[in-house]
Amino acid sequence: MAIVRNVMANIMSEPKIALVGNPNVGKSVIFGFMTGRYVTVSNYPGTTVEVSRGRAQIAGQDVEIVDTPGINTLVPMSEDERATRNILLNEKFDAVLQVCDAKNLRRGLLITLQLIEMGVPVLLDLNMEDEVTSRGISIDKVKLAALLKIKVKGSTAIQKRGLSDIQKEILTVQPSEYRFSYSQPIEQAIATLTELLPTTFIAKRSIALMLLAGDRSLTTWLHQYIPDEKIKQIDDVCHQVARQFVEGLSYVIYRQRSRYVEEICHGVITQEKRQEMGWAVWLGKWSTHPIGGVFMLLAVLLILYEFVGVFGAGTAVGWLENGVFNGWLNPLAIRGFAKLFYFSPFMRDIFVGPYGIITMGLTYSLAIILPIVVTFFIAFSIMEDSGYLPRLAIMMNRIFKWMGLNGKAVVPMVLGLGCDTMATMTARIMDTRKERIILTLLLALGIPCSAQLGIILGMLSALPAWMTLLWLGVVTGVLFLVGSLASMVVPGHSSDFIMEIPPIRRPMLLNIMTKTMARLEWYLKEVVPLFVIGTLALFFLDRLGVLPVIRNFAHPFVTGFLGLPDQATDAFLIGFLRRDYGATHFFDMFNKGQMDSIQAIVSLIVMTLFVPCLANALMIVKERGMAVMVAIVGFIYPFAFLVGGIVNWTLRL
């Protein structure tokens, strides 16, 4: 009993630290340093969209560290920002480590002031000191610390500089004594509101200000503490104050706060004029040039095609599949299992038959898909870390407006090429529900994920060039068509395009490698078992005689309408599990000469547009709800076949 209580006490008293700050300032790098746990680090705002937790050893004790999505203010405007605000409201932290991009100190201080208002102990870390120095900015940290009455440290997270010092001091911080006030009507409202608010570990003043700023989502939180009539009173006060200003109250509060920020910055920042130059600026400029940017995009696509399609899906797969697996491993396995299970052909076939775990499941996942995803992940990480993605958003904004989205949606769309499931979660960065639903639909409909894309590229490289253009044309055409139709059908409104563009940075080898390894680990853990399960399912369907029945049933669609061979039905069946698995089956059939080029292109198009994989479907349920998932899948399933059929009939005219 005593021991249990002790353990409990220990858990209860384990210190907890939150990493908070503007987007893309290095929070996740620091989280990785402290906890040794890798969370994705990329060079664009909105990489982290949900809270991650890890553990660190600080001064000999276990400490829980929490990484949060980036925010620009504690009054949230999108779902990822809300996650950060909520965790600060609902969990008590012994310290908040605010990471700030030192070259954008003003924007960081706006958050610092809000954290001070909350009454939490803050340590301000001015990160990116390398970039600050190279831009000729210097910041007087001692003076800043004295003004704000908090600890201020500096760091260059990617070089691990300054981080251990921060780690050493983080648990010694105290709430700041710094106080600042707003204009009279606001102060008066704060006074009234604090009377009505419950006591929590967040200062009432801060909650009052969030309420005044019009944060409706706070009401649900308040419900657990105070009765309805008090909430009604609070609402009345807020409305009454709001009526006294023409501008939104959140804006008024912001303006008054930023006046303090200006005052503080005045004697703290010194900047010498410097001409910015160098390859990064040059590259950044051309990548968003109205014409140059198009060429840059084409160059990027060409490199991706050469590296992933030709090298990964061609050379590397050829070597692994034909050389290692079919040339050596599979014959060996077939002989071995034939000996081992000489008494039972059934058992033998589970492993090495036409639907064998080794000859199909593992060969597909390890010999065909693995080299493709490795090359893809490497190319993709370089793109993420360079800062190219947000620039693509500048290029594509107009086009995306047609689909009821804006340029910001480019980032999740491109992420979808890595993994649609992750990208579906990143839809949180969009401002409105309508945008999130359209984005989720388009991801599920027409964005092939890494493995599938690699296989498509591999197959396309063996087909005539015009077919590549046809595939691209049909898929993008469908995306636009469905997107623009959806923007008319889905209720709600779209938001304006406002996006922060980070500087072009040199991708770091270590981060590329770590990220690729992390994704590979995910692939091996999550995808390979699914491939094995899918193979087993096919095996039993075949043995139970169900497969021929299904093939018969599907014959009019698959052979009649789409003009594909009967075995293609198998690919669609496993495609329900994962689209890339289905695509791999086509790839295999094509390589074995079971499909001509028209059949190949039709199968590619249908599989690209095919239903989202199981994991993605579950993510859609989690993020957007069951109804949305059912609607999306119900639409996509017949639609993919329809488009494939049209292509088939057109080509055969």
Place this chain on the structure above:
Amino acid sequence: MKSSSTCGQEVRAHELDELLERVWTLREQGKNEVTDLLSITPIEDGKLWLQQLQTLGLVTLLQNTVKMTKEGEREAEQILRRHRLAERLFADVFLTSEEVWEREACELEHQSVLTEEAVSAVCAFLGHPPTCPHGRPIPRGACCSHFQKEIKPFVIPLTEAALADHYQIVFMTPKSHAPLDRLATLGIHPGGEIRVTQRRPSFVVRVGETDVALDKSLAQDIFVKQIS
């Protein structure tokens, strides 16, 4: 009580303008009580002046409430327009302290001081601003609807700013609050410095060390003046 006459023109006493202005601003706050009105005006004999307004047919008094007539409303609108444009002029162009521009605006709000024509010129020069420095709306004039090109505006929408030149934001007028908040948290707010680095395919601006891409329609709602 007197009506002064200058340049041979009948001119209403400044006290009446002052009072009419208060009736308007009170209404902006959703109030119309005489007691409220009298408590905020510094004018002596407020009650008597108010009755004068009624005699002139500019307001109607009913028990404790005051309401502008059509005529009074038109008059008040012009007063407010002059007052708030003057505030902008002294705040944005002459960069005087708040104390100064508030005082000057009170002097300039009368028709006897600033004629209709002069008001239009100031309005065009300032880029037809929709709000005063306090953020209250400036009543629109005839000049605001058809865009006049004769006077080279001092304040221009960001879409007309030259690439790479330094500008200061004077005011922002998005149609809703949401983009205003978002822009503000990225450092785009009145008083701040801004530079356009690219116009197509999307607008890209630089504030401090932050680059922000935005819709052209939003850039149109950001009004700036050049920094010498």
